[in-house]
Amino acid sequence: MKNKNVVVVGAAKSGVAAAKLLLKKGARVTLVDEKSRTQLSAALKGLPRAVRVQANRSKFYSDSVDLIVVSPGVPWDHPDLVKAREKGVPVWPELELGWRFAGPRKTVAVTGTNGKTTTTALIGHVLRKAGRPTVVGGNIGTPLSALVDKIRPSTNLVLEVSSYQLEGQVTFHPNVGVFLNLTPDHLKRHGTMAGYARAKSRLFARMEKKDTAVLNGNDAWCRRIAGKVRARKIFFPNPVDRRLAKSIRLLGEHNLENAMAASAACRALGIKSSAIRAGLASFKGVPHRIEFVRALNGVKYFNDSKATNVDSTSVALKSFSGPLILILGGEHKGSSYRPLVPLIKGRVKLILTIGEAAPIIAKDLRGAAPLRSCGTLARAVKTARALAGRGDGVLLSPACASFDQFKNFEQRGEEFARRVKALK
Numbered sequence: 472m473k474n475k476n477v478v479v480v481g482a483a484k485s486g487v488a489a490a491k492l493l494l495k496k497g498a499r500v501t502l503v504d505e506k507s508r509t510q511l512s513a514a515l516k517g518l519p520r521a522v523r524v525q526a527n528r529s530k531f532y533s534d535s536v537d538l539i540v541v542s543p544g545v546p547w548d549h550p551d552l553v554k555a556r557e558k559g560v561p562v563w564p565e566l567e568l569g570w571r572f573a574g575p576r577k578t579v580a581v582t583g584t585n586g587k588t589t590t591t592a593l594i595g596h597v598l599r600k601a602g603r604p605t606v607v608g609g610n611i612g613t614p615l616s617a618l619v620d621k622i623r624p625s626t627n628l629v630l631e632v633s634s635y636q637l638e639g640q641v642t643f644h645p646n647v648g649v650f651l652n653l654t655p656d657h658l659k660r661h662g663t664m665a666g667y668a669r670a671k672s673r674l675f676a677r678m679e680k681k682d683t684a685v686l687n688g689n690d691a692w693c694r695r696i697a698g699k700v701r702a703r704k705i706f707f708p709n710p711v712d713r714r715l716a717k718s719i720r721l722l723g724e725h726n727l728e729n730a731m732a733a734s735a736a737c738r739a740l741g742i743k744s745s746a747i748r749a750g751l752a753s754f755k756g757v758p759h760r761i762e763f764v765r766a767l768n769g770v771k772y773f774n775d776s777k778a779t780n781v782d783s784t785s786v787a788l789k790s791f792s793g794p795l796i797l798i799l800g801g802e803h804k805g806s807s808y809r810p811l812v813p814l815i816k817g818r819v820k821l822i823l824t825i826g827e828a829a830p831i832i833a834k835d836l837r838g839a840a841p842l843r844s845c846g847t848l849a850r851a852v853k854t855a856r857a858l859a860g861r862g863d864g865v866l867l868s869p870a871c872a873s874f875d876q877f878k879n880f881e882q883r884g885e886e887f888a889r890r891v892k893a894l895k
């Protein structure tokens with residue numbers, strides 16, 4: 472990298488991490504973003520002065536550029552990236568840059584449409600409990616480029632990887648690749664399901680016979696992709712991983728699937744059955760995903776703020792048998808709430824709505840269960856406290872984005888947890 476001219480596109484978390492790493496390796500770094508400096512100010516805090524920042528810029532290719540590193544949000548067919556490739560200039564996703572300095576080493580990479588974060592965190596937890604020095608990152612929390620310094624020769628890496636990063640990877644080569652499922656998502660970027668599947672299946676591109684692919688046998692796309700995978704394959708569910716994953720304490724069939732995938736990945740790394748069982752049993756879950764907050768007067772409170780769409784709320788509802796008080800609402804994303812009706816009936820005794828979407832929710836769910844409009848999350852928590860009875864669950868699983876009232880779903884979930892913990 473010494474004295475190379477490197478352009479990093481996108482000045483968010485992964486772009487800033489890439490810029491810092493490149494600078495440390497001796498490159499001349501330019502960080503480009505279409506946003507203005509003011510919009511970027513928080514992200515740029517702590518960035519070394521030697522990194523040149525070009526705000527308000529959507530064009531970034533010039534003849535003097537030696538390498539381009541792209542953040543996940545930048546479309547792969549951006550005209551400047553096309554131009555760069557035509558000129559033979561390498562274009563890497565941030566994951567590829569991180570890998571050049573972090574790899575090769577014992578690595579598990581997890582991808583899929585749903586369950587990535589949970590499964591990645593589960594694998595990391597089991598490995599640590601089993602005494603393996605482990606670093607967890609990628610899409611979950613910290614970009615790989617920012618982890619390079621924390622990695623010792625014996626460290627195991629567990630990475631959550633998105634289709635965006637896999638699409639352009641060159642040398643990335645995990646020992647264990649986990650492919651959870653594939654459902655329509657991100658089709659705007661990938662065009663078709665086949666394109667989306669192709670991007671994700673790049674996970675296995677460099678894997679060989681001595682590596683292991685963990686695949687969902689109940690998922691048609693996973694089965695289709697499996698045909699081209701050279702690595703040894705473990706399909707889940709299977710009797711061995713089902714037995715080991717039974718110890719998981721998280722709610723829901725979907726989490727049993729995530730646990731079976733995690734179990735298979737840990738077996739592939741040589742972790743003993745007893746350690747896998749113990750690790751899965753002691754995993755407390757990932758924040759904001761059907762996270763247990765507290766029990767008060769026989770009422771259990773759960774934070775599922777990550778459920779920003781109707782599908783995720785459906786998954787959450789299926790994890791409970793009831794009776795529930797369900798908090799719904801936030802910024803409306805455009806799709807109907809009607810698919811929730813059959814899941815609400817028989818499970819939900821009261822719906823509390825918050826945020827902008829409240830009137831649409833009330834209309835779509837008319838007759839499914841009694842409903843009260845609360846406006847704010849604060850009111851909803853108070854109302855739930857007043858109306859819940861022993862044995863009830865109170866579930867925040869909003870089926871909406873958070874941006875009408877919060878910075879993001881994390882902030883929404885934190886406020887819920889804080890207010891619930893303050894209840895008397």
Ligand code: ADP
Pocket residue numbers: 583584585586587588589590651652725726728729760761777778782783784786787
């Ligand atoms: P990701 O990182 O892929 O977004 P998460 O682990 O954060 O996945 O889970 C997000 C949501 O996806 C969960 O709240 C749940 O609604 C749903 N989900 C999790 N695991 C699965 C699974 N194996 N199959 C289907 N849906 C799932």
